[in-house]
Amino acid sequence: MEIRKQKEKQVGRLTVTEQIDQKHQEDLQRLRGFRLLDDDFNA
Secondary structure (H helix, E strand, C coil), X not given: CHHHHXXXXXXXXXXXXXXXXXXXXXXXXXXXXXXXXXXXXXX
């Protein structure tokens, strides 16, 4: 919870463009955690 508060304080000091860029980077990092699935269901 404390980490989230620190992030909120930091975001408050960023410009809108910086906030969007930070959110984009967080989203990309989250996407890197996904694994590809084999979509070939023909057996």
